Amino acid sequence: MSSETLNAPSSEPKPIRRLNETLINKIAAGEIIHRPASALKELIENSLDAGSTSIRITVKDGGMKLLQIQDNGCGIRKTDLPILAERFTTSKLSTFSDLARITTYGFRGEALASISHVAHLSVVTKTKLDSCAWRATYSDGALVDQKTGKASEPRPCAGNDGTTITIEDLFYNTPTRLSAFRSISEEYSRILDVITKYAIHNPTVSFACRKGGAASPDISTPSASDTPTTIRLLYGHSIAKELIHHQLSSSKKQRNDDDMDEDEEEEDPESWMAECYFTNANYQAKKMVFLLFINHRLVESARMKRALESVYTGILPKGSSPFVYLSLQIDPRSVDVNVHPTKREVHFLNEETITERIANAMQEQLAKQNHSRTFEYQTLLTGGIMDNDTTLNKKRTRKERDESGDEDKEEGPSTSHAESKKKVYSHHKVRTSLRDRTLDSMFPVTNQSQKPEASSSASAEITPPLNTLSKQRDVKESECFLTSVKNLRQQVAKGKHRQLSEILENHTFIGIVDIHRCLSLIQYSTKLYLVNHDSLAEELFYQLGLRQFGDLSRIKLDPPPSLKELIEIAVAADDSTESSRLSKPQIVDRITKILMDRREMLADYFSLTISENGLVTxxxxxxxxxxxxxxxxxxFLMRLGPQVDWTSETECFETFLRELAYFYIPTPTPTEDEKDQYKAEKWQIQHIMFPAMRRYLVPPKSLLDRDVVQVADLPDLYKVFERC
Structure with missing residues (x-):
């Protein structure tokens, strides 16, 4: 039979058949669960709907082998477990009209059903009223026995309040989908991206994610935090210190135009509120980071992203992008959430108007900042060394001879010798000496004999700047047998970025561009880099603390201040404590008790000594x-209470050292004399901190992505000047 006969259309119509229900469910599962990250998104939303304050995630092989999420929410009743993984079973929706008032993340009841059709799904759950937890295993939406695969009932087991959902062998029965995934690391990075976004939007919920078998989590956020702190923990100090916070709503416009009262505004279905955190002109990245939550749901909007990105068109250089986090609260009656299988997109009324108002508000706030990026320059950037007097005299004599028309035969050999040397073009000359000019040398210096005074009264002495690096004592690595500390040190070594290490080890310090914005210039080879010295310092001091763990030197405080009084000062000045359920005296007592109970450990491991009567010595x-x-x-002492994870050894050491490093970041304090303002801080940064970076810092790639930016390259500059 020929191929033409096979491909010829049949004259008889094919019968229409009802698809098998299992096949229907597997087809539907492909719409909901695209990859491990989409499955995790659904599970995180279920945990948040359950009122969880702690969410722990474990991942193996990028979520393909294992994806487990554990929360401390309200749990699931035993009577609901038999239909838990069936399609369209939900506790959040009863009638179609409920969609107009939906405030929860989930509502269709398809996520767990879809997962059970493409993976092995098991659930362990316990409510507060249950005397024990219940374990249930599902296959194709039905409750089955894990070993036999036959119908079964939930079994009692040990467990805490909340729910633990385990997904194993994702897409084991769909080999085509399984073969489409490129790499495990890419899937894991997508998982971390989802967790990061939900952690920022839910700062009062503690998130943690680790790889199966790993000693420490890759993401860890404390509970009862705030949005700026969470952004700093997850995206870094360089973004957090450049954030602008702004809130706006439809009520302002309505009150001006229509003079509506508050009761009428609350009834208006078109009312909305927006909270936005976005970076100013001092931050720039290669790719825009845009976090959009509408009614607490993580969604995407290409139109809104383009509109907000266009706000920065005249502010940032071409090819640079900002960081924007936007939380939009809209009346549920104006939002249609049922427009995408994975709820990734939503439609809402007046989208164009709302987007325009948010973009205009951001533009106004950016204009108020009035932060223009200005950089000083020096004329001897290429690093030529000035000729000595003898050479200058020879050149002067030769020039006079040439003008008089006389010739000297003795010049022949020297001329030929000069020609025999390989010529070095100007655009390939680099700095060869630390004595070359810096930014500070271009400004007049008053009271040169006056030594910079330390900004603190601690018993640490500052040495003169000459040959500081050679006089510094070696920071030796302490001998430690704790597995947690060894693992943390191994993580630092594994995260080393070769190119950035070479830049920092061989750089030449140019000068501090802006002490307030923590910007400095360094040169490596023919390239000029603008670095955030605060971010580099935070990583340096974390690694120095880890390097000397258990054998740290001490700064003696004389007279020793009271621990409780110091914490009282910090709590009184911290506005975020006002939203806490505890009063400020209760917060002070709780933090003081935490540190007093652990003062022996703090003294042994970190040299933070607190006496029995509560004095910081x-x-x-x-x-x-x-x-x-x-x-x-x-x-610093106040943050040790809520920001350090005291429940686990590895997390405790890591979070404590991070807070200690944050305390050590250079923060200038104005002096009474404006001429000497910030002198001590600048001196420490240039003569102590940067030489220590050159010697001890093992830089991770994250610093290169955000905090070390190339601003000039000498050969490229010469090409520009040649075209002028």
Whole structure:
């Protein structure tokens, strides 16, 4: 039979058959669960709907082998477990009209059903009223026995309040979908991206994600935090310090135009509120980070993204993008959430008007900041060394001879010798000496004999700047047998970025561009880099603390201040404590008790000594001759309470050292004399901190992505000048 006969259309119509229900469910599952990250998104939303304050996620092989999420929410009743994984079973919707008032993440009841058709699904859950937890295993939406695969009932087991959902062997029965995934690391990065976005939008919920078998989590956020702190933890200090916070709503416009009262505004279905965190002109990245939540649901909107990105068109250089986090609250009656299988998109009324108002508000806030990026320059950037007097005299004599018309035969050999040398073009000359000019040398210096004074009264002495690096004592790695510390040190070594390490090890310090914005210039080869010295310092001091773990030097405080009084000062100045359920005295007592109960451990491991009567007698010294700003000591001690994870050894050590590093970041304090303002801080940054970076910092790639930016390349500059 020929191929033409096979492909010829049949004259008889084919019968229409009803698809098998299992096949229908598998087809539908492909619409909901695209990859491990989409499955995790559905599970996180279920946990948040259950009122969870702690969500722990474990991942193996990018979520393909194992994806487990554990929460402390309200749990699932035993009577609901038999139909838990059936399609269109939900506790959040009863009639179609409920969609107009929906405030929960989920509403269709398809996520767990879809997962059960493409993976092995098991659930362990316990409500507060249950005496024990219940375990249930599902296959194709039905409750089955894990070993036999036959119909079964939930079995009692041990467990905590809340729900643990385990997904194993995702897409095991759909080999085509399984073969489409490119790499495990890419899937894992997508999972971390989903967790990061939900953690920022839900700062009061603690999130943690780790790979199966790993000693420490890759993401860990504390509970009862706030949005700026969470952004700093997850995206870094460089973004957090450049954030602008703005809130706006439809009520302002309505009140001006229509003079409506509050009761009428609340009844208006077109009312909305927006909260936005976005970076100013000092931050730039290669790719825009846009986090959009509409009624607490993580969604995407290409139109809104383009509109907000266009706000920065005249502010950031071409090819640079900002960070924007936008939370939009709209009356549920104006939002249609049922327009996408994965709820990734929503439609709402007046989308164009709302987007325009948000973009205009962002533009106004950026204009108010009035932060223009200005950089000083120096004329001897290529690093030529000035000729000595003898050479200048020879050149002057030769020039005079040439003008008089006389010739000297003795010049022949020297001329030929010069020609025999390989010519070095100007655009390939680089700095060869630390004595070359810096930014500070271009400004007049008053009272040169006056030594910069330390900004703190601690017993740490600052040495003169000459040959500081050679006089610094070696920071030796302490001998430690704790597995947690060894793992943390291995993580630092594994995260080393070769190119950035070469830049920092061989750089030449140019100068501090802006002490307030933490910007400095360094040169490596023919390239000029603008670096965020605060971010580099935070990583440096974390690694120095880890390097000297258990053997840190001490800064003696004389007279020793009271621990409780310092914490009281910090709590009184911290506005975020007002939203806490505890009063400020209760917060002070709780943090004080946490530190007093662990003072022996703090003294042994971190050299933070607290006496029995509650006096802080000494602090850890991470780097000799570098004195932290003790004005930040109250805030440091207060943050040790909520920001350090005291429940796990590895997390405890890591979070404590991170907070210690944050305390050590150079923060200038104005002096009475404006001429000497910030002199001590600048001196410490240039002569102690940057030489220590050159020697000890093992830089991760994240610093190169956000905090080290190339601003000039000498050969490229010469090409520009040649065209002028």
């Amino acid at each position: 000494s602090l850890p010294l991470l780097l000799r001759d570098y004195v932290p700003n003790l004005d930040n000591l109250p805030s």
